[in-house]
Amino acid sequence: MYFPHTPAEEEAMLRQIGVQSLEDLFQDVPASHRFPDLNLPPALTEMEVMEEMQELASANDTTRDLICFLGAGAYNHYIPAAVDSILRRGEFYTAYTPYQPEISQGTLQAIFDYQSIITALTGMDVSNASHYDGATAVAEAVSMAYAHFRGKRNKVVMSPAVHPHYRQTVHTYHHGSDIAIVGEDTDLQAGTQALFPLIDSQTALVVVQYPDFFGRVFNLSPLAETAHAAGALLAVSVNPIALGLFKTPGEFGADIVTGEGQPLGIPLAFGGPYLGIFATRKEYVRKMAGRLVGESVDNRGQRAYVLTLTAREQHIRREKATSNICTNQGLMALAATVYTSLLGKHGLRQLSELCYHKAHYAAKQLASIPGYDLWSKAPFFHEFVLRCPAPVSEINEHLLEYDILGGYDLGQDYPELKNHMLIAVTELNTKDEIDYLAAALSEVSND
Amino acid sequence: MTEPLLCELSVKGRIGFRFPDSDVPSSPLPNELLREELPLPEMYEPDVIRHFTRLSQLNHAIDIGFYPLGSCTMKYNPKINEEVARLPGFSAVHPLQPIETVQGSLALMYELQEWLKEIGDFAGVTLQPAAGAQGELTGVLMIRAYHESRSDEKRTKILIPDSAHGTNPATSAMSGMQVVELKSDDRGNVDLEALRAKCDDTLAGLMLTNPNTLGLFDENVEKVIQMVHEAGGLVYGDGANLNALLGIVRPGELGFDVLHYNLHKTFSTPHGGGGPGSGPVGVSERLVDFLPGPLVGILEEADEENPPLYGFVYPPKSIGRVKAFHGHFSMMVRAYAYMRMHGKEGLRKISDYAVLNANYLRARLKDHYFIPYDRICMHEFVAEGRWADAPDIHALDIAKRLMDYGFHPPTNYFPLIVHEALMIEPTETESKQTLDAFADAMIKIAEEARAEPETLKTAPHNTPVGRVDEVRAAKELVLCCRVASLE
Numbered sequence: 007m008y009f010p011h012t013p014a015e016e017e018a019m020l021r022q023i024g025v026q027s028l029e030d031l032f033q034d035v036p037a038s039h040r041f042p043d044l045n046l047p048p049a050l051t052e053m054e055v056m057e058e059m060q061e062l063a064s065a066n067d068t069t070r071d072l073i074c075f076l077g078a079g080a081y082n083h084y085i086p087a088a089v090d091s092i093l094r095r096g097e098f099y100t101a102y103t104p105y106q107p108e109i110s111q112g113t114l115q116a117i118f119d120y121q122s123i124i125t126a127l128t129g130m131d132v133s134n135a136s137h138y139d140g141a142t143a144v145a146e147a148v149s150m151a152y153a154h155f156r157g158k159r160n161k162v163v164m165s166p167a168v169h170p171h172y173r174q175t176v177h178t179y180h181h182g183s184d185i186a187i188v189g190e191d192t193d194l195q196a197g198t199q200a201l202f203p204l205i206d207s208q209t210a211l212v213v214v215q216y217p218d219f220f221g222r223v224f225n226l227s228p229l230a231e232t233a234h235a236a237g238a239l240l241a242v243s244v245n246p247i248a249l250g251l252f253k254t255p256g257e258f259g260a261d262i263v264t265g266e267g268q269p270l271g272i273p274l275a276f277g278g279p280y281l282g283i284f285a286t287r288k289e290y291v292r293k294m295a296g297r298l299v300g301e302s303v304d305n306r307g308q309r310a311y312v313l314t315l316t317a318r319e320q321h322i323r324r325e326k327a328t329s330n331i332c333t334n335q336g337l338m339a340l341a342a343t344v345y346t347s348l349l350g351k352h353g354l355r356q357l358s359e360l361c362y363h364k365a366h367y368a369a370k371q372l373a374s375i376p377g378y379d380l381w382s383k384a385p386f387f388h389e390f391v392l393r394c395p396a397p398v399s400e401i402n403e404h405l406l407e408y409d410i411l412g413g414y415d416l417g418q419d420y421p422e423l424k425n426h427m428l429i430a431v432t433e434l435n436t437k438d439e440i441d442y443l444a445a446a447l448s449e450v451s452n453d
Numbered sequence: 454m455t456e457p458l459l460c461e462l463s464v465k466g467r468i469g470f471r472f473p474d475s476d477v478p479s480s481p482l483p484n485e486l487l488r489e490e491l492p493l494p495e496m497y498e499p500d501v502i503r504h505f506t507r508l509s510q511l512n513h514a515i516d517i518g519f520y521p522l523g524s525c526t527m528k529y530n531p532k533i534n535e536e537v538a539r540l541p542g543f544s545a546v547h548p549l550q551p552i553e554t555v556q557g558s559l560a561l562m563y564e565l566q567e568w569l570k571e572i573g574d575f576a577g578v579t580l581q582p583a584a585g586a587q588g589e590l591t592g593v594l595m596i597r598a599y600h601e602s603r604s605d606e607k608r609t610k611i612l613i614p615d616s617a618h619g620t621n622p623a624t625s626a627m628s629g630m631q632v633v634e635l636k637s638d639d640r641g642n643v644d645l646e647a648l649r650a651k652c653d654d655t656l657a658g659l660m661l662t663n664p665n666t667l668g669l670f671d672e673n674v675e676k677v678i679q680m681v682h683e684a685g686g687l688v689y690g691d692g693a694n695l696n697a698l699l700g701i702v703r704p705g706e707l708g709f710d711v712l713h714y715n716l717h718k719t720f721s722t723p724h725g726g727g728g729p730g731s732g733p734v735g736v737s738e739r740l741v742d743f744l745p746g747p748l749v750g751i752l753e754e755a756d757e758e759n760p761p762l763y764g765f766v767y768p769p770k771s772i773g774r775v776k777a778f779h780g781h782f783s784m785m786v787r788a789y790a791y792m793r794m795h796g797k798e799g800l801r802k803i804s805d806y807a808v809l810n811a812n813y814l815r816a817r818l819k820d821h822y823f824i825p826y827d828r829i830c831m832h833e834f835v836a837e838g839r840w841a842d843a844p845d846i847h848a849l850d851i852a853k854r855l856m857d858y859g860f861h862p863p864t865n866y867f868p869l870i871v872h873e874a875l876m877i878e879p880t881e882t883e884s885k886q887t888l889d890a891f892a893d894a895m896i897k898i899a900e901e902a903r904a905e906p907e908t909l910k911t912a913p914h915n916t917p918v919g920r921v922d923e924v925r926a927a928k929e930l931v932l933c934c935r936v937a938s939l940e
Contacts, residue, residue: 049796063542096516277778
């Protein structure tokens with residue numbers, strides 16, 4: 007159990023305080039509302055809790071029971087055993103934010119390692135210690151750009167091919183400010199070109215996703231040039247696994263790179279906790295929200311790490327801070343760091359190539375089924391849009407009978423993509439599974 | 454001994470992990486889009502494990518010892534939580550699966566919503582916010598949306614007591630509200646006269662932490678809430694200090710309109726070295742329509758043969774989503790297990806003992822440290838880390854010296870309204886022996902402050918590193934390390 011006090015100890019402690027009973031400690035609480043009788047279930051033992059939790063868990067069908075082709079911002083990857091073995095260390099997971107560097111070097115140096123990995127992956131100069139997820143990282147990028155121009159530029163050009171949840175989050179965060187968000191109604195097929203005419207001298211930030219929500223990979227240099235020519239910043243939301251293969255946003259000239267770090271060794275877990283990646287160029291480091299670890303020395307002459315530039319943050323700046331972020335995703339950043347250091351340059355490249363080749367094999371197989379077709383001819387990474395002969399919800403019901411978790415129904419977010427399915431393929435999908443999916447889909451076309 | 458960085462451990466050509474060979478024919482790669490360099494470390498598994506294991510040994514943590522960090526509720530994190538969160542039925546589930554395949558997750562979320570409603574006396578709860586600060590943002594955005602929906606748009610003023618967490622003013626500013634500070638009276642309560650002066654038709658709401666950051670339950674809380682309501686404002690409760698109130702009082706009954714829960718404080722999900730947290734938000738009847746969507750609801754009621762069908766519902770005037778997917782689900786699993794372990798009686802005991810432990814420490818220390826608002830406290834209290842006869846000693850020196858005795862220091866320099874503040878929150882999971890050992894160390898340090906101040910000024914002495922040069926870190930801004938793999 008988790009409570010220590012014996013009756014004798016409780017008695018001694020109350021005596022030291024100078025009160026008679028535990029109830030006496032709550033005299034400041036209005037008497038009419040004190041000690042409510044809560045309608046909650048009684049306590050269980052650990053054995054009973056485990057049984058109940060197993061029962062709940064078994065009411066779910068998992069991505070191990072089903073063959074998963076569902077992605078759309080959360081991806082089914084293999085997580086090496088070493089990752090969780092480190093995450094289970096109480097020294098990491100039961101520590102608080104490293105405000106006291108003398109007894110928090112483990113967390114601080116791990117964050118510094120994380121910052122090093124994220125900057126290497128994204129081609130940027132600096133990374134913070136994380137945001138909540140890919141969605142809030144984009145919302146914070148908008149805040150940062152707005153603050154950078156001191157509110158003098160109030161337009162944000164956002165691609166419709168940014169994850170719908172991310173775009174919705176940006177709207178929630180910035181509803182009621184004078185930020186105008188444009189571009190979400192531009193042509194989906196056109197790629198980034200459709201955004202060019204919208205970028206002007208009022209534009210603070212251009213936001214795109216890479217690979218985009220539909221899996222496509224575009225050369226972002228022309229977009230970066232157009233944004234910079236107008237004096238605007240470019241933010242790119244990434245899938246880090248794709249960066250094992252594709253050019254970095256840094257090479258294209260991005261100013262801010264955000265992303266969803268879940269694919270880096272973090273379980274799907276029905277949506278979280280995940281990891282918000284946030285990196286930028288050195289000249290903008292003071293405008294970036296979130297914690298940051300810097301290298302220094304201690305008074306014994308040893309190399310040591312410490313939270314730095316804290317004057318940007320809410321606990322110092324209060325209402326003048328650009329963000330209220332405090333708790334972030336520390337343990338998830340550690341997972342990503344262990345995962346990426348274990349895979350290393352060879353493993354990550356192998357992984358991204360496997361995803362690429364398997365997805366391309368799948369695209370080819372599925373597009374050859376009568377009634378099905380690929381929506382785009384643009385280069386893509388491990389996700390693609392399949393035009394289907396029937397509503398996606400119906401197809402997915404059919405696939406579920408074959409224990410297949412079908413792709414994402416794009417019609418939910420894009421009316422023009424009714425009957426279009428977003429299919430994700432990772433290293434966990436075998437050729438046999440892909441062929442099995444093709445066979446199951448071909449039955450629908452023959453109906 | 455200094456632990457090398459990952460980039461320094463890298464050796465060219467080393468492989469740490471291998472995937473199976475591809476079983477599909479290769480497709481051509483788009484050469485013009487490929488990166489040329491991938492400057493990641495090259496390591497093998499034993500080095501990775503040793504590196505992170507050695508790093509872990511440089512941390513203090515709850516599993517190692519006492520961690521009385523005020524307002525952070527560093528209680529023991531039960532191990533069953535970690536086991537259940539890792540059940541494949543919870544960890545290997547995609548957030549966008551059809552609802553028929555995730556009834557276990559949805560049932561758990563539904564129950565958790567219901568229990569949090571019951572604990573707080575609220576009409577609705579969202580589990581979506583990622584952390585306390587995001588819960589605050591959600592709350593203030595709902596307050597804003599509420600006034601907007603009534604075409605009462607001049608209400609842009611949020612009152613925040615001077616004892617509040619820094620996230621409160623930052624959140625309000627982020628929500629486009631105007632922040633007005635409210636002072637505390639000499640008993641640590643909201644100053645009613647100051648409040649009265651600011652209650653006008655521009656008032657959007659008040660953000661109130663109760664118990665406040667002095668660890669004191671506001672003696673006038675009902676009056677404060679009534680005044681804000683009469684002026685047309687709403688009251689936000691910062692639930693960071695809810696560990697004092699489980700089964701003691703329900704914030705909704707006191708009139709709070711919205712409150713965030715910190716699952717990573719009150720409900721024992723681990724802090725993870727700075728996250729992930731989880732910050733569900735409860736609201737009164739008049740704000741339920743504004744909750745971020747989706748919420749978990751019952752789509753089809755249970756009948757004799759079938760359990761209910763759980764699914765997602767969208768509040769009609771929702772402020773929208775505040776993050777992707779449904780929130781930090783595995784934190785919800787841990788909090789659920791924690792609530793099941795404690796049950797109704799156990800939850801009350803949490804607060805009973807959290808308050809008992811704080812008052813016991815306060816009683817043991819009050820003859821040695823000045824306690825500016827010396828009355829029965831709730832789950833934490835604030836002492837001053839200064840003495841007239843030890844003029845060179847600051848709260849920081851006391852904090853650093855505590856590390857030599859094996860304790861994590863209290864929160865220092867917060868709240869801002871106390872000089873040299875040491876904010877001490879022991880939590881309910883600490884034994885009398887631990888509390889006594891800590892009190893003894895604090896009393897010894899108070900003696901050292903007079904007898905050998907240098908020992909404090911140069912502390913800590915037996916930690917992995919000594920005091921770190923923060924100025925140098927900010928000036929040189931070395932923020933990452935590039936891999937230069939050894940040949």
